[in-house]
Amino acid sequence: MTSTGRSQANRGPSLLLVAAGLGLDALASWTMAQQSYRWLPVQASTAAPYVDNLFALETGIGTFILVGCSAVIAWTLLFNRAPKYDLDDGDPIEGNLTLEIIWTVIPLLVVLAIAWHTIGINRTLATLGGKQRLATAAPLTSASLLATGSLPMAAGSLPIATDSEDVGPIQVIARQWSWEFIYPNGVRSSELHLPVDRQIYFRLISMDVLHGFYIPAFRLKQDLIPGSVIDYRLTPSRQGRYRLRDSMFSGGYFATNQTDVVVETGAEFEAWLAAAERAPLRPSFNAANEIWQQRLAEGNRGWATVPPAPPPEVNVSLDPQNSHEA
Amino acid sequence: MTSLSQPAVTPPSTSALPDPNGPELDPGASHGHGHGAHADHTMTGFVIFLASESLIFLALFVGYAVYKSSAPLWLPAGVEGLEVREPLINTVVLVSSSLVIWLAERALHRQRLGEFRAWWLLTMAMGTYFVVGQAIEWQHLSFGLASGVFGASFYLLTGFHGLHVVTGLALMAFLLVRSLRPGLVLPEGKGVLAVSLFWHFVDVIWVVLFVLTYVWQRR
Amino acid sequence: MASSTSSPSLDPRVLKEPLPMPGPQGNWRRYFTFNTDAKVIGIQYIAVALLFLLVGGLLAMIMRGELITPPADLVDPTVYNGLYTMHGTVMLFLFLFPVLNGFNNLLIPPMIGAPDMAFPRLNALAFWLFPVFGVILMASFLVPGGPSGSGWWAYPPLSTQNPLGHAINGQLLWILSVALSGVSSIMGAVNFCTTILRMRAPGMGLFKMPIFCWTALAAQLIQLMGLPVLTAGAAMLLFDLSFGTSFFKPEGGGDPMLYQHFFWFYSHPAVYVMALPIFGIFSELFPVYARKPLFGYKVVAIASFAITVLSLIVWVHHMFYSGTPQWMRNVFMVTTMLIAVPTGIKVFAWIATLWRGSIRLSTPMLFCLAGVFNFIFAGITGVMLATVPVDIHVGNTYFVVGHFHYIIFNMITFGVFAAIYHWFPKFTGRMYYESLGKLHFILTFIGSTLNFLPMHWAGLMGMPRRVASYDPEFATANVLASLGAFLLGVATIPFLLNLVSSLVRGPKAPPNPWNAIGLEWLLPSPPPAENFEDDVPTVISGPYGYGLGRPLVEDQERFERRALEA
Numbered sequence A: 001m002t003s004t005g006r007s008q009a010n011r012g013p014s015l016l017l018v019a020a021g022l023g024l025d026a027l028a029s030w031t032m033a034q035q036s037y038r039w040l041p042v043q044a045s046t047a048a049p050y051v052d053n054l055f056a057l058e059t060g061i062g063t064f065i066l067v068g069c070s071a072v073i074a075w076t077l078l079f080n081r082a083p084k085y086d087l088d089d090g091d092p093i094e095g096n097l098t099l100e101i102i103w104t105v106i107p108l109l110v111v112l113a114i115a116w117h118t119i120g121i122n123r124t125l126a127t128l129g130g131k132q133r134l135a136t137a138a139p140l141t142s143a144s145l146l147a148t149g150s151l152p153m154a155a156g157s158l159p160i161a162t163d164s165e166d167v168g169p170i171q172v173i174a175r176q177w178s179w180e181f182i183y184p185n186g187v188r189s190s191e192l193h194l195p196v197d198r199q200i201y202f203r204l205i206s207m208d209v210l211h212g213f214y215i216p217a218f219r220l221k222q223d224l225i226p227g228s229v230i231d232y233r234l235t236p237s238r239q240g241r242y243r244l245r246d247s248m249f250s251g252g253y254f255a256t257n258q259t260d261v262v263v264e265t266g267a268e269f270e271a272w273l274a275a276a277e278r279a280p281l282r283p284s285f286n287a288a289n290e291i292w293q294q295r296l297a298e299g300n301r302g303w304a305t306v307p308p309a310p311p312p313e314v315n316v317s318l319d320p321q322n323s324h325e326a
Numbered sequence B: 001m002t003s004l005s006q007p008a009v010t011p012p013s014t015s016a017l018p019d020p021n022g023p024e025l026d027p028g029a030s031h032g033h034g035h036g037a038h039a040d041h042t043m044t045g046f047v048i049f050l051a052s053e054s055l056i057f058l059a060l061f062v063g064y065a066v067y068k069s070s071a072p073l074w075l076p077a078g079v080e081g082l083e084v085r086e087p088l089i090n091t092v093v094l095v096s097s098s099l100v101i102w103l104a105e106r107a108l109h110r111q112r113l114g115e116f117r118a119w120w121l122l123t124m125a126m127g128t129y130f131v132v133g134q135a136i137e138w139q140h141l142s143f144g145l146a147s148g149v150f151g152a153s154f155y156l157l158t159g160f161h162g163l164h165v166v167t168g169l170a171l172m173a174f175l176l177v178r179s180l181r182p183g184l185v186l187p188e189g190k191g192v193l194a195v196s197l198f199w200h201f202v203d204v205i206w207v208v209l210f211v212l213t214y215v216w217q218r219r
Numbered sequence C: 001m002a003s004s005t006s007s008p009s010l011d012p013r014v015l016k017e018p019l020p021m022p023g024p025q026g027n028w029r030r031y032f033t034f035n036t037d038a039k040v041i042g043i044q045y046i047a048v049a050l051l052f053l054l055v056g057g058l059l060a061m062i063m064r065g066e067l068i069t070p071p072a073d074l075v076d077p078t079v080y081n082g083l084y085t086m087h088g089t090v091m092l093f094l095f096l097f098p099v100l101n102g103f104n105n106l107l108i109p110p111m112i113g114a115p116d117m118a119f120p121r122l123n124a125l126a127f128w129l130f131p132v133f134g135v136i137l138m139a140s141f142l143v144p145g146g147p148s149g150s151g152w153w154a155y156p157p158l159s160t161q162n163p164l165g166h167a168i169n170g171q172l173l174w175i176l177s178v179a180l181s182g183v184s185s186i187m188g189a190v191n192f193c194t195t196i197l198r199m200r201a202p203g204m205g206l207f208k209m210p211i212f213c214w215t216a217l218a219a220q221l222i223q224l225m226g227l228p229v230l231t232a233g234a235a236m237l238l239f240d241l242s243f244g245t246s247f248f249k250p251e252g253g254g255d256p257m258l259y260q261h262f263f264w265f266y267s268h269p270a271v272y273v274m275a276l277p278i279f280g281i282f283s284e285l286f287p288v289y290a291r292k293p294l295f296g297y298k299v300v301a302i303a304s305f306a307i308t309v310l311s312l313i314v315w316v317h318h319m320f321y322s323g324t325p326q327w328m329r330n331v332f333m334v335t336t337m338l339i340a341v342p343t344g345i346k347v348f349a350w351i352a353t354l355w356r357g358s359i360r361l362s363t364p365m366l367f368c369l370a371g372v373f374n375f376i377f378a379g380i381t382g383v384m385l386a387t388v389p390v391d392i393h394v395g396n397t398y399f400v401v402g403h404f405h406y407i408i409f410n411m412i413t414f415g416v417f418a419a420i421y422h423w424f425p426k427f428t429g430r431m432y433y434e435s436l437g438k439l440h441f442i443l444t445f446i447g448s449t450l451n452f453l454p455m456h457w458a459g460l461m462g463m464p465r466r467v468a469s470y471d472p473e474f475a476t477a478n479v480l481a482s483l484g485a486f487l488l489g490v491a492t493i494p495f496l497l498n499l500v501s502s503l504v505r506g507p508k509a510p511p512n513p514w515n516a517i518g519l520e521w522l523l524p525s526p527p528p529a530e531n532f533e534d535d536v537p538t539v540i541s542g543p544y545g546y547g548l549g550r551p552l553v554e555d556q557e558r559f560e561r562r563a564l565e566a
């Protein structure tokens, strides 16, 4: 027997060891929780701090568990190793009811506490509005969307623009593979401009397959579902240029389906909107289309894909030369 | 699956050599030798299989109910609903065949082979009547598989069920032919029991299906 | 189709001599026949599955080659889409499910003292479907337009777009292949459940059954309950793709969301179909290599079923950002997080089994230890993904890819490797080479960590999954991941070398080389065709009696002697 008989005699030092270990573990967890903010992009919406704090909390708890378990495993590997050619058995411990109850109840309480806390955050964030299935026998076409406001209002939708400060609804239209944004005044752009610190309302529409409206700096994403109009809202909180990425796989040139979100002051936003209104409609820059044209020029090799939708006609196009912060 | 804590011990067979041609799930398999130990579990396996199979229907039913109550478009243009009278007669015939197959089972249990064959044939006739009735109904419907989510759901549900009815009929025909084989040892319980269980299953599924599609028509 | 050439007039006992495994003198041909012996079928499953592991790994390495630089420069993005779709499908349906079915076949009958599975012919049929749907899936590389490129979720309406309009297309073959795999799995599940419930040795009550059998039963129950729902969804998808229906097309009143419900109702629990047997393998191996009874056997056994039940009510966590209403998100967040409790019980029980043991760091033990460590990590990221706000940010990013691979490779496949090494002597009659095994372990551990850990970071920074190209800020994480993937490719060399050379010229294995407790170790290595035949031992105590000095079965010495003499 390698380790029997050294248990009862020296309780004191081992308790001290356990306490020191737990202390170190707690310290490590705290450090990791603080570190966790650095693994994330800048916080550019009012939702971001909630997400990051929750993530830090979970990183801390998770580190505590991972380090704690690993320390015990490492301990056994250091001190309970069988010497070579030793064929003895270990301590024949078959179980311990108290321990088993403890490690059932404590994790249960921990996850329930995290869940309770998170439900509160969900209530605070409440980004998702109603969802209205479109009653249409024909597929949605650009033409049917051209008249702004021709879409049915979502039942149980968010109270749109009750506050005069609120902006929207901005129609977000996703295609294979382009983004188009239609502002309430009819301006169309393939780059999303938003005023900072104002609540923005969106109506998310997909023209073909599933897409995902995802802005990492905002920590928010929402799928666009063909056949449904989804109401959505968020509040940008930091000026800058950020990436908007398609997050739900949409086929062929999915990876290129990204554009920029420009968060600017209210005055800058109004000025941009006014300038955009005067600009003529022209086809947007569209990365998928560029690749497709190149593929056709090279003899259309590769595996099957639907061709990209024609680039949307916009007043303001995105510019691939711009660099984004996150 | 009589008792879970007391394992049913495999009785050691005289010849434990696996019979490579020994039927396993084949209904009506008679085991004169060896390997019979395995066959004792046929019903266990079959019940497990049926329980699993019923979940396909459950999934399809749930899908149907969800669509029926939420789809913005349901009945295709020009379709008022489903005619109930003929399908109702069909339903009565199919459900009563459950009783008839039970009579067949009982006859076999009492070793009356002739009576068994008669009830068995009657069950098959009733099943055939149902399938033919269904085919005629399909022919006269004004909507097709591609007529929106209603048409698709209707044909998928009734078609998938119909496939089960046809399977049941084929199994019954198979057993009937086997029962004509000379030198048959009675009672040839297992296969009949399994097929009859399958037939009850098909009937119960139909009742739910009938209620969902024909009775629950209003939105 | 008897594999043996003996004429039926011979004494049947002649056939029950331990048949030599593939080798110069062995009748290796039986592995290419419709053999109904569970042990042959088990090895057939494992061998073909390992072949597909290489195929899937090759696809992964081409993908990582593409992703080592930000632009899509190695292959066309459409090719990348096909590669990642096939990688996922191959690894799940052609490697992990089959390899675990292989272990079910090898282990369940000997562990419970049964001669074979309950339905041997059904068993062989289930196996032979596997090469069939494997070939169908591989054939999709050859059809015009290439294989399915819609991801292993095959979400409509993307999956039903059928760009070239051919009747035979990659997506159709994909659906057929997955559907046949489902049929095969259902056959297997009926077989495994019946065998475990009805064919246990005398005296082996459920609570004297090895944990592997508990977890296998729990996993196969999921198959029986989940697969039919996937089948329903796949049938509707097939109709939408090929017969013009509109189940999931908004134009006809259909809703793509219904497919997601059907798909995830099965495909979340499917992860537990793979994870549960691995929990079983960990529970088998820790007692052997720590020389201690499994800590809290009963609780560990019951926790398997808690996982089964919970796994069936969590699927909506894959749809937190798909327009799911708030109350539903909250409900499914709680159910998902609850899974941490029964899995936690198991992890703590394994660690407690190590405590004050007499630990031997052989190759299988190393894979187990690393697998558990990775699993704790993956469990933590899993709880993070369960909380809605974090999932809204990292869902559908590389964070999920990292988490998923930590489960599927760093835990499950580590468990598969551990099981292969541990039971290799038992079922081949040959010892493996320990040094090659350790080399395999070290390369695999470093490679997998390098491959999958940086993915979490890329996801936190906002890199979507399934992209063929990406913004330059994600380059560092991706270079690391690619290097890790190539290292994993290198790691298969000592593994395969070990398998092949041990099979051919490894030292002969004794019946119980690890001094382990269990019915399978009372049999010769390799066990005879019908295991204990008609002389099944009567089980008198629970498994894992290490250090307790109690016999497992009546007349234990006799069985041990018999195994040695065989």
Ligand SMILES: [Cu+2]
Pocket: C267, C268, C314, C315, C317, C318
């Ligand atoms: Cu899941």
